[in-house]
Amino acid sequence: MDLVLIRHPEVAIDAGVCYGQTDVPLKRDVHELARELIARMQALNVPACVDGWHTSPLQRCALLAKALATDAHIDARLSEMHFGAWEDRAWDTIDRASIDEWAADVTHARPHGGESFAQFSRRVIEWFDETCAKRDEAVHVVAHAGVVRVLAAHLLGVERETALQWPLDFGAIAGFRRVRDEWLLVRWNA
Incomplete structure (x- = not known):
């Protein structure tokens, strides 16, 4: 089984703004972005999507x-x-x-009053367990950098806080493959 994770493309918001669940628009035309992504996925031999894309409800995804x-x-x-x-x-x-x-306890602190990183991670992993655990066909996802990093850490068995530091470009592809109940990283930031 393959898990294909796409970080959403660049958004139309000023740099340096915290926009977690703020519903911000994409910077470019979505149809043009989709055509470019399909071409890149074909060039990388990404498995075909057979069951529809999974996505965040936020418009950028x-x-x-x-x-x-x-x-x-x-x-x-x-x-x-x-x-x-x-x-x-x-x-x-x-x-x-x-x-x-927040930086002193990234996992549990929530001085902003929103979610802690632990709460966020739990809901993302709950989605994964429900959607991907027993599937054989590829799952394709358009999501956010935080979601991609949480899933990468979970699948590879690394500390989530470590994965937060991994670079991930707008529109980047991350691919994972399950082989005999072990997840392998196929591509990162492609």
Whole structure:
């Protein structure tokens, strides 16, 4: 079984803004982005999508999934982490002490009043367990960087906090393959 994870394309929001679950638009035309992604996936020999794309309900993911296939499976558990009071704020306007509190315990702290990283990870892994655990056919997902990193850490058995540091470009493809109940990384940031 293959799990194909696509980070959503670049968004039309100023750099340096915290936008976790803020529903921001894509920067470019979604149909053009879909054509480019399909061509890249074909060049990389990514397994074909047979069961529709799974996606976050946020437009930066859902619009692309719907442009790729009419049968998109929308699931709120694939939404990015919710940053509470920090949503839609420039990072440099957020109280430094609050950011330091969060950085001191990324897993459990939630000074913003939104989700902790542990809560976020639980819901993403719940989606994975329900959707992917017993499937043989490939699963394709358009999601957020946080979702992709949480799933990568889970599948590869590495610390989630470590995976948070892995670079992941807008529109990047991450691919995993299950071989005899072990997950292998096929591609990252492709």
